[in-house]
Amino acid sequence: MKYSAITSWDDVRVEFKKIWGYEDFRPPQGEIVRSLLDKRDALIVLPTGGGKSICFQLPALLQTGLTLVISPLVALMENQVQELKDRKLPAALLHSELPSQERQKTLQALERQELRLLYLSPETLLSEPVWERLCQPQLEINGLILDEAHCLVQWGDTFRPAYRRLGAVRPALLKCKPPGTKIAIAAFTATADTTAQATIQNVLKLQQPKFFLISPYRDNLNLKVQTVWSPRGRRQKMLKFIQGKSGQSGLVYVRSRRDSEELAQWFGKLGYATAAYHGGLGAEERRKIEASWLNGNSQFVVCTSAFGMGINKSDVRWVVHFQAPQLLSEYIQEVGRGGRDGLPADALTLVSEPTGWLNPEDKQRRDFFVNFLRSQYQNAQKLVNKLPLQGEVKTVATQYRDGEVALAILHSANQLEWSDPFSYRKNPRIDSATLVKLSATQEEIQSQMTQYLTTRDCRWQFLLREFGFTKEAINFRCQRCDNCLKSR
Template identity: 70%
Template sequence: MNYQTAKSWQEVRVAFQQIWGYEDFRSPQGEIINTLLAQKDALIIMPTGGGKSICFQLPALLQTGLTLVVSPLVALMENQVQELLQHHQKAALLHSELPSFQRRTTLQALERQQLRLLYLSPETLLSAPVWERLSHPQLQINALILDEAHCLVQWGETFRPAYRRLGAVRPALLKLKPPGTKISLAAFTATADPLAQKIIQTVLQLQQPEFFRLNPYRPNLYPSVRIAWTPRGRKQQLLKFIQNRPQQPGLIYVRTRRDSENLAAWLAQMGYDTASYHAGLGAVERRGVEASWLGGKIPFVVCTCAFGMGINKPDVRWVIHFHAPHLLSEYVQEIGRAGRDGKPAEALTLISEPTGWLDPEDKQRQQFFEKQMRSQQQTAQQLMKKLPQQGEVNAVTRQFPDSATALALLHSSGQLKWLDPFHYIIEQKAKNQLITQLQTAKQMNQYLTTKQCRWQFLLHAFGFDKEAANWRCGHCDNCR
């Protein structure tokens, strides 16, 4: 259905005003909505807080039929669905932590075609009960949206291998639907460098996608990097920073669950009201921490990368990376949690001195990350010799416990093709044995040690070379 024949642009704007109460679209929201209503594929890169979700929610609500939103985190889905339900819209979510009665209700609503938007993780989308219902010939599916699409690149090879199977979803569904059916595919993210864009496009099999790219520059975000000479010095710098900003909302990012718990406990001993947050916490605990932080009961949270995606708190005044992330895309995502209200916000990263003599922790973390990547690659290549050349994912993972990751890595190196989301065929030769994550990890190190304007470095890294020429932001530590 083309919106031009069925819905005038005036009606689109009226719906936007009625549901969200805004006067008009921000550029390029209107153009993106237009593209999705015309059922074209798209890749959208817009900074955090740029109003991405409205771009796919509005087209979904204006059309009959279902839009599937694939989202990486439960918190992210819950926030968006809650908001839509407050606006009395037909939206629901499915994830593994749902009570069974709620799951049943949603699956029934899906069967009866009562939903406009259904949020689910890649794993849930590919689970038997959900796939069975989506496959029904009479169920009209308009679009497949991949929200936070950088997760496909960041996590798809190892941590969440189901992401690598998403490209096979559309062709498989189209085979089961009436002839002439169209399902559009759109990927949304705040950060994707040129390599990540290419991976997203290839894995999802986007067809002549419309491309929307806003550069990540935020004039109110002040990035800086400071050397902490010893582990004790790192804690002292953190403490001093927090003391100088009493009661200002902030976030402290660390790399592991253990770091998050230990640092939160130490800050509590120092008299600070805070909490640890990571993916290992139960759903109730996670919601509790989010609510306390959003409601201002605790000024800051000590968290891993599991926190913050899609959690909207406009007045975050600072983000500290107590440990630097491995990837630049993660870094930009995480500092983007600050200053969404447009007022000045600080983004400080603490690093060990480059030699690692006085504090080898940063170097060890980096080496551990690289070693893990290499060993996963080797395991995949060894497993390839044992795996059946053609197979069904669930049967193979039952027989070989590590095979889900191995299949994703083989797909990434061009040695495997998905026949549909559940069946693969191995094609022997490696086409591009690139260790993507390792290349991008080097870039993060360059950023931390650069003497040039930090925003200029980021613009270059994310492919905005024209904008980056002769750039000086004037408000990062190197410019100051």
């Protein structure tokens, strides 16, 4: 059904119930759906479990034409697309791990305009075979959705520089389409402070966007941080916590593939049915582990950040961070997997003793990431004068190691503009002080997590303040986190 043919909002709700079975929208889902159907740009910050995907999937299905969903992880794409396919809905995905036969099948469906939703990564979107097809004048494109938009801020400068070029996508596509074509852009995330919101808005070039900003606070999520004094002590504290959960479903988050495999093996020897889950696994293995956890055959999964996005399990009663994430945005995403049914859930984070003398692993991990970040910015500074004033991203990436990263950092420092998604124009005079300042800002963002782990304030009050909900944070006490319980 096409939106223009729908005579009333009741018709939209009828389609919503027909596809998903729900009687009505949860606030502010209805307003977001209406905004996207009206082709309005939007920035949406909804807590984990807030039903974000429905907000862009429904408008896409109610219109003719295609909606592009830019997604950061293969696992996330596969989960969402599989759910849509199970409902016999016209959705597909493209990513680098896809067998060539399936890839060709999707590209043909794209050319025949059989799809309503196409999920792909920023890198795949900007790959030649995909971009050529998207630029066909007859292909109607309604919207560009950036799912998990905090990844643009988190990874766009250094790890996934293609994110920085997304703002050039809409104008480039519109040049190929009939006059009067409108393509709406909407960014969805569970975590974006005011700085991140500004970055997302600027990079994507949102035009008079509508903002939907909902506090991340979840009154059923009990936050706790515990200090450990040795690697053995860390494992024992985690084990004691899980033993107290009497078979309840949970998740153990680690920061590396190796840690997930070593811990899963350790738990296996103790008789726990679990598995290691990370981005290095094949699609079939990932599906198998997810299914085992979703149907209750395994109590928990030992996973990296690759697990959780887009996987819906309502009765997760606990989340353990065996090691703390680098960023608060990651932390909120991951603890948010707990208690989606509204019942209480506990989130425990284990941290090394603060000096790092007895147990230096957390300090070493933190220092490694800070040093890596610093080296990326230093490399960008060295490349600044070598890069041509204007040129192709592909050429720079071929000629210079980390050339694409250097371009992304220059764009982040407002020293470069994209002529289109594939070419750039550099400022004739680069302000090096801006790059130094940008590096310092990134290090400051990294330090927010340490501040959270060591705060004596109510943990939810700290999070509300950091994510820009300053009014809500005034005199706020959750009365459930470890700090509130201590003060009582």
